[in-house]
Amino acid sequence: MTLPAANMGAMSVRDGLAGTAAGLAAAMSIGGGALIVSIAGLFLEGAVAVEMLISGMFVAALLALLAAIFAALVERRRSRSVL
Structure with missing residues (x-):
């Protein structure tokens, strides 16, 4: 629910860098999810x-x-x- 608002907030800071902001936000989302899954995998046994x-x-x-x-x-x- 908050992801579209977060993307809009990231891209609205500087209009000229909207594409960069979108890519960085997506990379951080994917990287954060991978980190959380890796940590969860250590404890879920x-x-x-x-x-x-x-x-x-x-x-x-x-x-x-x-x-x-x-x-x-x-x-x-x-x-x-x-x-």
Whole structure:
């Protein structure tokens, strides 16, 4: 759901570099996914694979939520300093 908005944000910073931004955003998305799968593969072995997968998904969701809260706080501070 957020990927189109993230791509738009990356490409709208400098119009002349929109193609570069799109390629870099896609490469980072693919690289990040490969990194996460590699790390998950280290821990998902044996009988506890389901529990570890659910725990990993919970941690990833928690980190994403914290990043969103941090971004909102930074944006709020930035908008207050402009006024």
